Amino acid sequence: MATSLDPRTGLPVVAMVGGGQLSRMTHQAAIALGQSVRVLAGDPAESAALVAADVQLGDHRELADLRRLAEGATVVTFDHEHVPTEHLRALEDAGHRVAPGSAALVHAQDKLVLRRALTAAGEPQPAWAEVRTVHDAAVFAEQVGWPVVLKTPRGGYDGRGVFVVSGPDEVADLLERHGTLLAEERVAMTRELSAQVARSPFGQVAVWPVVETVQRDGVCNEVYAPAPGLSEEKATAAQELAVRIADSLGVVGMLAVELFETTGGVLVNELAMRPHNSGHWTIEGARTSQFEQHLRAILDYPLGSTAMTAPVVVMANVLGGDAAADDWSGPGLDERVHHLMAHWPDVKLHWYGKGQRRGRKLGHVTALGDDLTEVRARAVAAARYLADGVVDPAFAFPDQEH
Amino acid sequence: MATSLDPRTGLPVVAMVGGGQLSRMTHQAAIALGQSVRVLAGDPAESAALVAADVQLGDHRELADLRRLAEGATVVTFDHEHVPTEHLRALEDAGHRVAPGSAALVHAQDKLVLRRALTAAGEPQPAWAEVRTVHDAAVFAEQVGWPVVLKTPRGGYDGRGVFVVSGPDEVADLLERHGTLLAEERVAMTRELSAQVARSPFGQVAVWPVVETVQRDGVCNEVYAPAPGLSEEKATAAQELAVRIADSLGVVGMLAVELFETTGGVLVNELAMRPHNSGHWTIEGARTSQFEQHLRAILDYPLGSTAMTAPVVVMANVLGGDAAADDWSGPGLDERVHHLMAHWPDVKLHWYGKGQRRGRKLGHVTALGDDLTEVRARAVAAARYLADGVVDPAFAFPDQEH
Structure with a gap:
């Protein structure tokens, strides 16, 4: 054609x-x-x-x-x-x-298909098993111990379709409701990382710095670029892992490889073959955003520079909060946008225009600078203000250190 | 309301x-x-x-x-x-x-209204006169000498409606065709500058660095940010001039003050009260683009940071060239975009989707970096390639110096 x-x-x-x-x-x-x-x-x-x-x-x-x-x-x-x-x-x-083609995309659609492919390729991932019966789960738990993480192979996102079960009693009900499940060991991770790569049909790949992602209730909440304290060696290894997966699966377009960092190294959590929440920071934070790069990759255009535009970039999601409640009596959205701009003239807003509901991803903000603590404080405080209509100094200026 | x-x-x-x-x-x-x-x-x-x-x-x-x-x-x-x-x-x-309101906008619509306002305010501008008769033109030329620049007060842009006349014989025909004209001295300028400012109804103003604009056949062709070799004192003076004009005219939104730089200082050429070609570089080159800032200003939102994202930013327009000709047999637009991306992975493309005609503004490219000669070479070569389908090394790497 x-x-x-x-x-x-x-x-x-x-x-x-x-x-x-x-x-x-x-x-x-x-x-x-x-x-x-x-x-x-x-x-x-x-x-x-x-x-x-x-x-x-x-x-x-x-x-x-x-x-x-x-x-x-x-x-x-x-x-x-x-x-x-x-x-x-x-x-x-x-x-x-x-793009991506069906043969590649199925690995982002079906977690069991992904686990089998990664096992075949020898890539690092949590111990896992396919669970069709309570007995299957019990056998797996004997190897890895309870609690075990059960996941629906398809359809889950933002924490949905993920269940942490502490014994066999809960398994029967989940199997009844969801059919075959993927069981995974509960990984003792130190944090979550994301390695993003774009790949074109020609085979060109482009990687961004590996980032740290912070989830809240299973939903991506903050992203720090680059991942603080990650050695160049480990970052390169994670990028190479992402490129290997993109190549071996024949991905076309953006690929986000979500990773658990453990004391023993990284393990692949799951894949997204599209622009991904962990890459929103690239709009202002990289010479080529993940959105432009996705278009370039799927059109087989040459890929753009992924150089960062600042030493530190932090993205904070705006999840529907107090201000999304029906009985909210504080400043309306337009007024909150006014205040956001007044307080943080260099924080960049991205508002999605969706109806406001608690917990829903309504927008995100991006801050750039030199110092993670300072940049993060700005981004998080701005996002929190949009969500809840209040500036919480304790939240805005955490003593968390990296 | x-x-x-x-x-x-x-x-x-x-x-x-x-x-x-x-x-x-x-x-x-x-x-x-x-x-x-x-x-x-x-x-x-x-x-x-x-x-x-x-x-x-x-x-x-x-x-x-x-x-x-x-x-x-x-x-x-x-x-x-x-x-x-x-x-x-x-x-x-x-x-x-x-926004801007009619009382302000008329100064960007009618060059005679602008000249009168600047005279009343004592702002620097070329010597000028209102010309209703050939005699008016001759009297003005006695003061400033021929040739004289005649402009239609309304409707001109991109060099249209501007006539350089070398004697009274040509004036009658122009008056016949266009009615009352604005006559201006032909300024011995060293270059053209543009000072952009945004102003909100609240009265907040934000300024970007003053830029140098390079015209070709009356059409903006290249923009260098910041204007090379412009002393901080002169740059600040130009910014203050732009802010004074925005304040005194009650501008709401973006204002571009186009300036002639002369050995004696700057003179106001004309105004645009909207996003302007001289500010396209701000999309990638400043923390807040002129487009976002225009929206913020007209909505009376607080204005965003105008900090530059790189020491040097160059914008080059893509004006319809050889590749816009009916008999063009070289690579088509999509193929040229491919090559552009391959040659210049960090040059940012902005294509307007318009039909291609010779001389028409079809798009622009932006390059960022540290060294003007190098950054300009990339931007100009990329724009030229899109327009004409050829890379001309002599054009791409001029020996022009600032």
Whole structure:
């Protein structure tokens, strides 16, 4: 099939499944490249649908909607992992370019498939087992000890579909509700890291500095770039691990390799084959953002420089907090944005335009500078203020040290 | 009138008259702030109309179209100066917020109004006269000598509406065609500078470093930030001049003060009250871009940091060149973008999505670094390659020195 270009501009048309903030920020990056992302959204109020010119309403689980999206597009890509793998294959069989391809993406869709592939490749990961019965879980727990982490192989994100179980009694109910599960040892980790790499069909790869990610209730909350105190040797090893995985799985586009750091080294937690929360800092913090790089990679353009623009970059998510409550009587969002800008003139805001709900990712802020403690204090205080409408000095200036 | 917020997001709705690249890049900046710019475009193929979700087709000279645009918007702003002043007053009289307001904007719309205001304020500018007759021109030329620069007071941009006349014979024809003209002495300038400032209704101002602008055939072609070799004293004086003008005219939003540098000091050439070509470098080169700052200013948000992100930033426009010709047989645009990215992985591309015509502003590129000669070489070579499909080493690495 010939490569499709937009007849109005002579440039590619990227079709993105999903109307969330990742699509929104990808569209923002596409504008600079002369493009306009075609978004498949489930609702006109979704984050990307509010800002993109070319929005198709539809369901990412319906093949007919996906075919309509792909028609005339240069390449189809994703802001989530929830498209049925058989639909991806059907698009590929019809001659559409899909990036990442179904054979690669399944490793981000299905945690059991990923575990098998990493075992086959000899890459470091937690001890794991496929659990179809309570007996399977008990056998695995004999090796690694209780508690054991059980995960639904598909469909989980932001901590959903993850269960820490302390004995066999809880397993039966989970199997009943979810079917086959992935069991993993509970890793004694020191922290979580993320290694991001972009890979093009040509095989070019680009890596950013490895970052530290801080979760709260299973949701990414803060990202420090580069990961503080990580030796160059360990950082390089993590980057090489990410590149090996991207190469061996044939990833096209962005790949985030989420890692547990332990005293014995890093272990692969899971993969995301798309722009990822751990890379939002790159918008201001790197010469090429993960969003632009994802477009470059899936279009087989040469990749851009990943050099950092400051020694330290901190991203803090704004998760719906007190100010998202129905009975909130403090300053409204627009007023909080005013105050944010007044207090932190150099903190960069990214607001996703979504309805405010507790715990929901509503936006993020990025701060840049030289000193992690100072930069983090600014980012966290600004994010906290947007979420809760208060500035908590104790939270803004922690005595945490790296 | 109560401030209108988007009920879906709780955030402002900026309506922008004009669908060109300035609207396009303003929309891109708005996305980060949780907003979506409402664009009034004359044609669905205009630069901003290709990427914005909320596009109204209409004519900026029709009051009815302007009223429709303003309905429910928080504030109305502009990507050009061509809206009739009486229509702006009508919107204001109807209670709409218009930024900049008609009383300020007229100084960017009408060069005679500007000259009178600067004379009244005692600000430095070229000798000038209002010319209604050939005799007026001759009297003025007796003071300043031929040739004299004649300008249409309204409607000119990118060198249009500017005539250098060497004697009275040519004046009659211009008066016949254009009516009253502004006559200016032909300034013996050393170079052109631009001082950009943002001002909010609250009165807060923010200034960026003064830049040098290089024109080709009356069109901005290159911008060097900061202006090389400009003493801190002169730079500060130019910034103070820009702030005085913004304050005295009551500008709201971005103001670009285009300056002629002469051996005797700077003279005000003209004003733009919107994001301006001389500020495109701020997208990557400053902590807050002119586009985000324009939004912040017109919404009366506190202004963002204007700190530079690198010691030297160079912007080069891509003006339609050989590759825009009908009989062009070299690499197409998409292929040129590929090569651009391969050759210059850290040059940032901004392509406007417009139809390619000779001399038209099609996009720009930005390069950052430490050394002007090196940074300029990269930016200019990249822009030239996009325009003409060739890399000319002589052009890419000039021996020009500052």
